[in-house]
Amino acid sequence: MHHVRLKNIRLYAYHGCLPEETLIGSDYRVDIKVKAPLGKAAQSDELKDTADYVTIHKIAEEEMKTPSKLLEHVARRIAERILKEIPVVASGKVKVAKINPPIGGDVASVSISYSFTR
Template sequence: MIQVGLEGVEFYAYHGFYPEEQKTGTRFLVDVSVGFNNNAPFSDDSLANTVNYEVLYEIVTEEMQHTRKVLETVAEAIMKRIQANFNFIDTIEVTIRKQNPPFNGPVKQSVVKLSYNKQ
């Protein structure tokens, strides 16, 4: 199994259930990881036999720009786009961390993690 991913991709976005969150926004960190089997050799030094993490970055960036109330919706949209672009992928994991969520006490981050397994 080959894994390709991005960790700690930073965004300022406007996701949140409450109207104030959608107005003021906050910082988010996104991790995305994909896994797949590949029997082709890497000796040709080509992106044809792997997942281009630049494409992963573009997908995550585009989906983070669409304001949504629930982070699970954002993660699900990212996963669906990855599946559509790379139909050979066996596993996907998307983690979104909302920095300093609006609670009455100190909380570093809230976390949502979605996983996909083809099998």
């Protein structure tokens, strides 16, 4: 298996349990790593044979636009769409981090990691 990674996708979104989080929004960072057999793509030089990082990025952007209470929910949606839309992907991990979370302390970010498999 081979890997495709998207690191530090920076987005602004409206996730959280507090009402002000869904009104004001916050900065987020998304990291995605997928495992896929990329030998065919290495030989064919065809986009259809790989885990296209442009498609993965688009999925992350679109799913982050839908507000959720929990980061886990957003990560699951991203993972499910990757599996649905990119058949070559066998498994992966989505990490979603909220920058400067409103937790009453000096914390740079909080994050969750969500692993998935076909």
